[in-house]
Amino acid sequence: MSTTDDDLPPPMQEPVGVPPSPALAPQHExxxxxxxxxxxxxxxxxxxxxxxxxxxxxxxxxxxxxxxWLQGRLVTPSTAPHTALVEVRGEIAVDSDASAELLVAALKDAFKDQGAQAVVLRINSPGGSPVQAGIVHDEIKRLKKLYDKPVYAVVEEMCASGAYYIAAAADEIFVDKASLVGSIGVLMDGFGFTGLMDKVGVERRLLTAGENKGMLDPFSPEDPKQRAYAQAMLDQIHQQFITVVREGRGKRLKETPDTFSGLIWNGEQAVKLGLADRQGSLDYVAREIVKAEEVVDYTPRENVAERxxxxxxxxxxxxxxxxxxxxxxxx
Incomplete structure (x- = not known):
């Protein structure tokens, strides 16, 4: 069959006003x-x-x-006779390993355990908060009376200030001859920058509601009345510390003018002064004093996940x- 030009479709035409679509250049692709x-x-x-x-x-x-789960299995009540251990290590402060919250919880577990023949505090601490130390000291006295169990303190490197405040609640204190013991005192420290501020031309502008609200502000001149008030407060806390030591040590304490001066002594001197009873380690106390050589540690410790x-x-x-x-x- 033949066709003519009239039978063919009209040629495709580009729309009016629309440019033809160019192919992508190789570099664009x-x-x-x-x-x-x-x-x-x-x-x-x-x-x-x-x-x-x-x-x-x-x-x-x-x-x-x-x-x-593992920590719950590590320390479980045991009916077998043993010596219960609670460690007091590092600074005694809130949120520390030696906080009152952690130590009191450990002490309660140790005293409640029927197999625990005695509780031993193994101490290596420079001290810390008198409030935290006081809470632990008072709880030890309460638990001793409640459970009728002896408490011994064993000093390793150091038992100073607030740590000795805790140790004073023990029935006996054991030390190494080179241990550092004492520092029965209270301190409050800070800095004063007023002279430096005058040199560099800095002016302190402090507004308070209450004349003593800015007491001991390091950027303001020291007020004699406020200083006297702070000193009286420290003296009261110091006297509380002295009372605790005297009650805890009793007639064993051989007081001298330096006993409550904040000085620190080695273990051998501490025994002579009545601040400690005798030399001995944890193993010695468990074996010879408690007569329960097995030691069970009740100290709360951080697990891997917490770290x-x-x-x-x-x-x-x-x-x-x-x-x-x-x-x-x-x-």
């Missing part, structure tokens, strides 16, 4: 391909980081659960959670 590859690579890296974060926090949670959590900090955890929420879900 290469750029787009590179961008696509980079995008895919970033998405893969992003997914890997999300997965790593999730696995990390999952592992940390599992470790925390395991540590809590990790403190190291990374709450801020890191919050930041990680925020990042995970902002990232797109895994596809």
């Amino acid at each position: 290469a750029v787009l391909a590179q961008l696509a590859r980079e995008f895919l690579r970033e998405r893969r890296v992003e997914r890997r980081w999300r997965t790593a974060f999730r696995l990390f926090w999952l592992a940390l949670a599992a470790l925390l659960v395991y540590s809590v 990790l959590a403190k190291r990374f900090g709450a801020g890191v955890g919050a930041g990680a959670v925020k990042t995970l929420r902002e990232l797109a879900p895994i596809r």
Whole structure:
């Protein structure tokens, strides 16, 4: 069958006013391909980081659960005769390993254990808060009376200031001949910057409601009346410390003008002054005094998960959670 020109469709025409679509140049295609590859690579890296974060926090949670379970199994009440140990290490302060909260909890567990024949405080501390030390001292006296169990203090390197405040509640204090014992005193320290401020031309502007609200402000001149008030307060706390030592040591204490001056003595001198009773270690006390050679440690200790959590900090955890929420879900 033959066709004519009239039978053919009309030729395609470009729309009026629309330029023809040029083909992409080879270099443009290469750029787009590179961008696509980079995008895919970033998405893969992003997914890997999300997965790593999730696995990390999952592992940390599992470790925390395991540590809590394990810690619960480490110290369990035992009917077998033993010596109960509570460590007093480092600064006695809130949020420290030797805080009143932790020490009191450990002491309660130790005294309650029927197998514990006596409680031994192994001390290596320079002291700290008189409030925290006082809480522990009073709790020891209460528990001694409640459970009728002896308490012994064993000093390692140092038992000074607030640490000796705690040790004074013990029935006997054992030391090494080179231990450092004493420092029965109270201090309040600070700095004064008024002379330096005058030299550099800095003016202190302090507004208070209450004439003594800015007492002992380091950037203001010292007020004699406020200084006298602070000194009287320290003297009262010092007297409380002295009373505790006298009650705890009784007739064994051989007072001298230096006993409550804040001086510190070695273990041999401390025994002569009646600040300690005799030389001896933890093993000696458990074996020869308590007659229960097995030692069970009731000291609360940080587990691995708690150390990790403190190291990374709450801020890191919050930041990680925020990042995970902002990232797109895994596809």
